[in-house]
């Protein structure tokens with residue numbers, strides 16, 4: 001489904017991703033953890049081609065999307081992304097936000113797009129907000145809408161970048177339970193997060209980034225309960241101290 | 246999709262009784278607002294009264310009244326001047342449409358990043374630099390007197406055409422800058438979010454960036470529109486018989502300046518309502534833009 005082979009990315013002299021490899025089978029969830037600045041967001045941005053990788057390759061559904069001549073728009077069409085900050089379009093209602101890409105990019109007839117969006121909103125308890133503008137929603141509602149917007153185009157792959165980090169702790173739960181539901185639906189995801197409990201719960205595979213390198217990767221339970229490297233051990237200790245475990 | 250709040254205000258659901266405290270507060274607020282209005286009215290009357298008194302008792306007043314506010318001549322010149330104003334209006338409307346198009350093109354050209362478009366960017370930059378720097382009157386004279394002197398046969402020879410062109414060229418440069426500022430004021434994450442959804446560069450501009458940019462700069466644009474309406478009077482210097490020119494002709498006929506007062510009043514009758522409308526629009530946009538997320 002998704003395959004990253006020795007991806008490298010530098011900003012000037014700052015090596016942000018150093019030989020990062022990742023294999024994500026269909027319908028599985030990979031969670032990326034790591035301290036602030038370790039390169040999580042950059043990895044996700046490389047996958048949807050918002051950043052150009054310096055070296056290495058990324059394959060999506062068997063095709064090399066880092067090859068010369070690949071149109072980024074075509075790739076992004078098949079990947080849904082939700083960013084750290086809410087990125088809803090403030091001049092459009094909730095339903096407008098959700099149906100924009102299906103209508104304009106995927107050429108779904110507007111009526112059908114609307115019906116499908118309403119079905120999504122209903123399923124996740126947001127139907128009464130369909131015509132509201134983003135500024136009238138709570139943070140948790142905004143972020144859930146952002147996630148629904150990303151899946152409205154039925155992407156092959158969903159990238160979630162710390163979708164709860166800008167939220168009040170009480171709102172985190174509602175967003176995470178939405179992600180869990182998507183996981184049960186079999187949506188393939190790469191998730192960057194600081195919520196260790198959530199990582200444990202939702203991850204099929206876990207990946208620990210430390211200064212742009214994959215220091216440990218594999219089974220989430222094992223990694224979180226019995227870290228092999230001092231870096232991960234240290235990171236987990238700090239997360240525990242911060243109440244994030 | 247009835248919300249709780251709706252049902253509440255329809256009556257029935259709740260048994261809320263406003264407290265005495267609230268009634269007192271509201272009564273006090275009402276008293277204060279009545280008092281404020283009264284004060285404003287009285288002070289306005291006093292100030293205007295004093296001004297009128299000073300003017301009417303000045304030694305030159307009879308003379309001024311005769312040559313600027315001649316009642317019969319006012320009525321006589323009104324139709325002519327109004328006819329001229331009709332020309333101003335048409336020039337203004339057509340110019341405004343052209344300015345909207347040219348201004349947007351230049352603004353978009355200036356905000357592109359593609360290397361292929363480097364020459365377009367350069368031209369757009371030079372254009373705005375030149376036409377923002379030149380006084381409108383010079384552009385007008387240059388175009389209106391200069392180009393006809395070239396005697397290019399296929400160009401229209403009407404002074405109205407050149408006057409309009411001067412307005413379009415000058416105002417488009419201003420409008421382009423306003424639009425560009427608006428485009429750049431839209432948070433870059435909005436662009437990123439749109440691109441991540443697979444929207445093309447053009448679609449991102451069209452559906453995400455431009456609507457937000459326009460919202461931000463509408464008040465400034467409306468201000469330019471009012472000012473354009475006024476400046477359409479400058480085509481008179483090229484000899485077009487607009488309101489100002491018509492007033493000039495009438496003035497010369499009778500050596501009485503009343504027609505200019507007529508022209509001034511007519512312009513104001515157009516611009517003042519327009520200013521009110523633009524204010525109202527700007528306020529409405531303001532209301533919608535108190536957005537809880539950074540834009």
Ligand SMILES: Nc1ncnc2c1ncn2[C@@H]1O[C@H](COP(=O)(O)OP(=O)(O)OP(=O)(O)O)[C@@H](O)[C@H]1O
Nearest residue numbers: 011014016034035036037038039040041042043162
């Ligand atoms: N556009 C950029 N230009 C230069 N440096 C950048 C850019 N984007 C990211 N970086 C740098 O890359 C490094 C990794 O950043 P990244 O955003 O990927 O971290 P992160 O793991 O997502 O952190 P956080 O948990 O705080 O979101 C940081 O040192 C950052 O300063």
Ligand SMILES: [Mg+2]
Nearest residue numbers: 040041084162
């Ligand atoms: Mg990040």
